[in-house]
Amino acid sequence: MKTKKKIIRNNEKGIQKYRFLIQSAFALLCIWIGIDFYLFVHYLESGGSAAFYRRPPGVDGFLPISSFMSFYVFLSTGKIDPAHPAGMFIFLAIVLVSLVFGKSFCSWLCPVGFISELIGDFGEKIFKRKFTPPKWIDYFLRSLKYILLGLLFYAVFFLMGEATVNAFLNSPYNQVADIKMFYFFADISRFALIVIGLLFVLSVFIRNFWCRYLCPYGALLGLVSLFSPNKIKRNPVSCIDCGLCAKACPASLKVDKVKTVWSDECTSCMSCVDACPVADTLDLKSLYTKKKISKKAVAIGVVSIFMAVTGIAIITGHWQNDITRKEYLIHYKMMDTYTHPTGGAAIKEFKKETEESSSSLNKTSFLKNEADRNKAKQVLR
Numbered sequence: 001m002k003t004k005k006k007i008i009r010n011n012e013k014g015i016q017k018y019r020f021l022i023q024s025a026f027a028l029l030c031i032w033i034g035i036d037f038y039l040f041v042h043y044l045e046s047g048g049s050a051a052f053y054r055r056p057p058g059v060d061g062f063l064p065i066s067s068f069m070s071f072y073v074f075l076s077t078g079k080i081d082p083a084h085p086a087g088m089f090i091f092l093a094i095v096l097v098s099l100v101f102g103k104s105f106c107s108w109l110c111p112v113g114f115i116s117e118l119i120g121d122f123g124e125k126i127f128k129r130k131f132t133p134p135k136w137i138d139y140f141l142r143s144l145k146y147i148l149l150g151l152l153f154y155a156v157f158f159l160m161g162e163a164t165v166n167a168f169l170n171s172p173y174n175q176v177a178d179i180k181m182f183y184f185f186a187d188i189s190r191f192a193l194i195v196i197g198l199l200f201v202l203s204v205f206i207r208n209f210w211c212r213y214l215c216p217y218g219a220l221l222g223l224v225s226l227f228s229p230n231k232i233k234r235n236p237v238s239c240i241d242c243g244l245c246a247k248a249c250p251a252s253l254k255v256d257k258v259k260t261v262w263s264d265e266c267t268s269c270m271s272c273v274d275a276c277p278v279a280d281t282l283d284l285k286s287l288y289t290k291k292k293i294s295k296k297a298v299a300i301g302v303v304s305i306f307m308a309v310t311g312i313a314i315i316t317g318h319w320q321n322d323i324t325r326k327e328y329l330i331h332y333k334m335m336d337t338y339t340h341p342t343g344g345a346a347i348k349e350f351k352k353e354t355e356e357s358s359s360s361l362n363k364t365s366f367l368k369n370e371a372d373r374n375k376a377k378q379v380l381r
């Protein structure tokens with residue numbers, strides 16, 4: 001006969017309210033950056049006659065590929081990309097946060113993750129249930145984000161290499177990549193709008209559709225998180241097998257069936273810990289010291305690491321870029337002629353060009369035709 005376990009109730013307060021507040025604060029910060037950037041672009045559109053607004057460096061956080069390349073060049077040469085220095089530090093902060101607290105950036109700070117979560121909550125409210133695709137479809141879809149990440153790694157490390165990545169970072173295309181991104185959304189194409197709409201609808205039915213299946217950033221952080229020394233641990237002795245933790249998990253992990261959650265999908269959101277009704281049964285713990293890490297410490301830790309790394313960038317003068325107002329106005333006029341190599345053949349050609357040419361050509365080799373290249377060389381001289 002099974003003996004009933006003596007239960008000591010978990011009276012610890014939940015952390016989800018604070019997680020929501022931190023996510024909201026971060027989303028508001030992003031909106032603020034967006035408004036500042038709009039005013040900066042408006043200044044450029046006016047040809048310099050409107051009031052000047054300084055470009056907010058935080059916008060670099062929305063250039064993950066450029067930031068990733070910049071991090072690669074920093075690791076290889078110690079140089080920081082002067083066009084988007086903040087991006088490199090934001091990238092470093094996000095990777096560090098994931099190394100310490102798992103994929104926590106996704107559930108505590110990322111504005112896209114936050115919106116995804118809100119859409120998922122809305123879907124669950126309407127349909128009163130969670131939809132999960134069959135396992136084989138789920139595994140197949142989850143592999144997509146790793147394929148996208150793999151392609152990026154292949155292009156950066158194998159097709160380009162350090163010198164070509166450096167040339168790309170110095171190119172005018174990279175210097176105005178943030179402005180180009182702004183116009184991608186401001187003048188959004190019908191196709192892009194349909195894709196975003198589709199992702200929205202899919203996220204109503206399948207929680208975190210974008211994050212779970214398509215985000216290459218999430219894939220990278222998921223891989224980094226596997227090396228995190230802090231994991232969700234279940235005590236099978238005091239566990240009463242109620243399954244509430246698994247039910248609460250937004251990543252649909254079988255928390256109630258394992259002793260340690262080793263998953264690239266765990267975002268350290270602490271929903272399972274909040275849901276567990278038994279004291280000291282489910283916690284985030286250090287694998288080395290075996291000590292429990294409180295939910296508050298996770299909240300404070302995630303925000304502090306992010307603030308500390310970006311704070312170092314500000315204090316050491318690596319936050320603002322070195323592109324002058326005048327240079328921006330010139331770039332803005334020529335921006336439509338700037339392109340970047342797409343596809344393996346174009347990347348190889350660019351690599352060949354950068355290996356053979358002088359640095360002034362590197363800066364202009366993204367331009368579409370000879371006349372534009374000559375014009376740009378004059379400007380950049």
Ligand code: SF4
Pocket residue numbers: 232248249250251252253255261265266267268269270271272273
């Ligand atoms: S296992 Fe727990 S901490 Fe990890 S995603 Fe699921 S609910 Fe969040």
Ligand code: SF4
Pocket residue numbers: 234235238239240241242243244245246255256275276277278281282
């Ligand atoms: S919530 Fe999970 S860990 Fe806690 S008692 Fe229930 S099954 Fe066990």
